[in-house]
Amino acid sequence: MLTELLDSLHAGDGRPALPGATRGELAELVRGYAVALADLDPGDTIALAVRPGPRSLATLLAAYHLGLRVAVLDPTAGPDVLRARLALAAPKLVLADAAAQAVAGWAARLARRAHLALPELGAIAPVRTVGRRLPGSPPALRPRPGRLPRRYEGEGDAVIVFTSGTTSRPRAVVHTRRSLTAGMTAVHDLVRPVPGAPVLGGTFFVLVPSLAGGAPVAFPSRRALPRQIRELNPQATYLTPPQIRAGLAAGARFTGRVYSGSAPVSAALLSAVRRSGAAEAWGVYALTEVFPAAAVEESEKAAFTGDGDLAGRLLPGVTAQVAPDGELLLSGPTAADRYLGDDPFEWVATGDIGRVTEDRKVVLGGRAKDMILRRAENIYPGLYEPSLHVPGVELALLVGVPAGDGDEHVVAVVQTTAGADERTVRSALREPLARMGSARPDRLVFARIPLAGRSRKPDRQATAALAARR
Known part of the structure; x- marks a missing residue:
C-alpha cells in the first residue's frame, strides 16, 4: 500500500492531497526528504516529533522508501518516559518541528500546563528541524534537489509505536514493512x-x-x-x-x-x-x-x-x-x-x-485487569456495560471500590447526555440492572466519567476513585 501510494505521486499533479499540499507538492516533499536522508542506512532508526501534515507524512514515506525505521514520539507521555523510550529505540537522528522543540525547550513550562513535555532532544541524538526553523533551533532538514534514491526492496522493521509500559521497562510495538x-x-x-x-x-x-x-x-x-x-x-x-x-x-x-x-x-x-x-x-x-x-x-x-x-x-x-x-x-x-x-x-x-x-x-x-472481585466472584465489567447504554446515557462504567478484607463493592458510574433527565434515566436503568444477576451494582452514581490518553478513553482508575469519594 505504501509503495502503491509512492508510485501514484507525481510532480505537477494539482489534485488536492492534504490541507496545504497537492499530490504534486507531496511528491516533491517525499523526493526531497528522501534525498536529504539518503546518508542513513536501511534499518537505521529515526525518531519523529512532527505535527500531522504534509511534512510529517512526506518524512514517513521517504523513510519507508529508504528502508528506515521510524519511532513515533508522543509529547504527552512525559519527559522521563520519553527519555527511556528513546534510549530503547536508539535513533540515529531525531526529526522535530518547531512546536516539538519549543515543548522540549523554551516553552516547556507553558507546555506542561497542557500535559505536553519532551526531554532535551539534543541529548539523545542529533536533531534536525522539519519545517519552519526558529532562531536557536537545530539545523533544518531541508528537502534537497536531486534524483529520488533507489527504493529499498527488502523486508524489515518499518515503525515503532510506544504503548503502555514503565520508565524502567518501556513497551514498544514494532510493525514490519509487511504488517504495516x-x-x-x-x-x-x-x-x-x-x-x-x-x-x-x-x-x-x-x-x-x-x-x-x-x-x-x-x-x-x-x-x-x-x-x-x-x-x-x-x-x-x-x-x-x-x-x-x-x-x-x-x-x-x-x-x-x-x-x-x-x-x-x-x-x-x-x-x-x-x-x-x-x-x-x-x-x-x-x-x-x-x-x-x-x-x-x-x-x-x-x-x-x-x-x-x-x-x-x-x-x-x-x-x-x-x-x-x-x-x-x-x-x-x-x-x-x-x-x-x-x-x-x-x-x-x-x-x-x-x-x-x-x-x-x-x-x-x-x-482482564478490570475484573472486580466481590464475595469471591469474578465480575468482568465489559460483559454488562453495554446494557447500561439506555436512552439518555452517554458513557457507563462498572468499577470496583475497596470494601475491606480484599472484597470490593460494584459501582455503576453513569454519564448522561446533555439535557437528559436523571430521574428518567434512573428509571430506564432499572430493568437492565435487574437482569445483571449476581453482577448487579451495589451503587449507582451519576457523574462525568474522566478520560485519559491521546484517544481520550474512559479512565477506570480515576472513575473508581471518583466512585469511592461519592
Missing part, C-alpha cells in the same frame, strides 16, 4: 475510498489508504467539526468516540460512512451517528499490535442481545483463540512482529476477555 502494508490494505478494503471524494481523518492508517485510493484527506477540526463536515461532505470519516460525542453535542450532521475506534464504541453511539445522517456507522476493533482486527456495522451491533460487547467479525486473515484464563489472543498479517527487544509474537495477547463465535465474530467481556 497489510494493516493499511485492510483499512482500504474496509473504508473503500472513492477517488476525488474527501475523507476526514487524521491517523497514518487513514491517510495512506485514502491517498493511495485517490481520495484527498482532511484533518478533523477540534473547534468547528459540524461546519467542516457540512462543507466537505466526506465520503468517509474516522473519529474516536470522544470526537464523535463532541461533534454530536455540537450538532454535527454526518455524511457517508463513519468509522470509530481506539476506545470502546457503544451501539448507542453508532446509532446516534446513523440518526445524525451517516449512511453507515462502523465500530473498529483494533490494537496498536493488531491494526485492524475486526469491525461491525451499527445495525448488527444494535441487534446483538447476548452478554458482552460485539466487536465485530474478524477481518480477512486475522485469526483468534481464547487462552485458558479467557483472554483473547490474535494473530494474522496485520499483527505486529514483536515488542522491541523481545522475541517475535506467536499470538498477540490483547488483554481483553473475550470469545469467538463459529462465524468469526468477536464478543468482548472487558479488560
Whole structure:
C-alpha cells in the first residue's frame, strides 16, 4: 500500500492531497526528504516529533522508501518516559518541528500546563528541524534537489509505536514493512475510498489508504467539526468516540460512512451517528499490535442481545483463540512482529476477555485487569456495560471500590447526555440492572466519567476513585 501510494505521486499533479499540499507538492516533499536522508542506512532508526501534515507524512514515506525505521514520539507521555523510550529505540537522528522543540525547550513550562513535555532532544541524538526553523533551533532538514534514491526492496522493521509500559521497562510495538502494508490494505478494503471524494481523518492508517485510493484527506477540526463536515461532505470519516460525542453535542450532521475506534464504541453511539445522517456507522476493533482486527456495522451491533460487547467479525486473515484464563489472543498479517527487544509474537495477547463465535465474530467481556472481585466472584465489567447504554446515557462504567478484607463493592458510574433527565434515566436503568444477576451494582452514581490518553478513553482508575469519594 505504501509503495502503491509512492508510485501514484507525481510532480505537477494539482489534485488536492492534504490541507496545504497537492499530490504534486507531496511528491516533491517525499523526493526531497528522501534525498536529504539518503546518508542513513536501511534499518537505521529515526525518531519523529512532527505535527500531522504534509511534512510529517512526506518524512514517513521517504523513510519507508529508504528502508528506515521510524519511532513515533508522543509529547504527552512525559519527559522521563520519553527519555527511556528513546534510549530503547536508539535513533540515529531525531526529526522535530518547531512546536516539538519549543515543548522540549523554551516553552516547556507553558507546555506542561497542557500535559505536553519532551526531554532535551539534543541529548539523545542529533536533531534536525522539519519545517519552519526558529532562531536557536537545530539545523533544518531541508528537502534537497536531486534524483529520488533507489527504493529499498527488502523486508524489515518499518515503525515503532510506544504503548503502555514503565520508565524502567518501556513497551514498544514494532510493525514490519509487511504488517504495516497489510494493516493499511485492510483499512482500504474496509473504508473503500472513492477517488476525488474527501475523507476526514487524521491517523497514518487513514491517510495512506485514502491517498493511495485517490481520495484527498482532511484533518478533523477540534473547534468547528459540524461546519467542516457540512462543507466537505466526506465520503468517509474516522473519529474516536470522544470526537464523535463532541461533534454530536455540537450538532454535527454526518455524511457517508463513519468509522470509530481506539476506545470502546457503544451501539448507542453508532446509532446516534446513523440518526445524525451517516449512511453507515462502523465500530473498529483494533490494537496498536493488531491494526485492524475486526469491525461491525451499527445495525448488527444494535441487534446483538447476548452478554458482552460485539466487536465485530474478524477481518480477512486475522485469526483468534481464547487462552485458558479467557483472554483473547490474535494473530494474522496485520499483527505486529514483536515488542522491541523481545522475541517475535506467536499470538498477540490483547488483554481483553473475550470469545469467538463459529462465524468469526468477536464478543468482548472487558479488560482482564478490570475484573472486580466481590464475595469471591469474578465480575468482568465489559460483559454488562453495554446494557447500561439506555436512552439518555452517554458513557457507563462498572468499577470496583475497596470494601475491606480484599472484597470490593460494584459501582455503576453513569454519564448522561446533555439535557437528559436523571430521574428518567434512573428509571430506564432499572430493568437492565435487574437482569445483571449476581453482577448487579451495589451503587449507582451519576457523574462525568474522566478520560485519559491521546484517544481520550474512559479512565477506570480515576472513575473508581471518583466512585469511592461519592
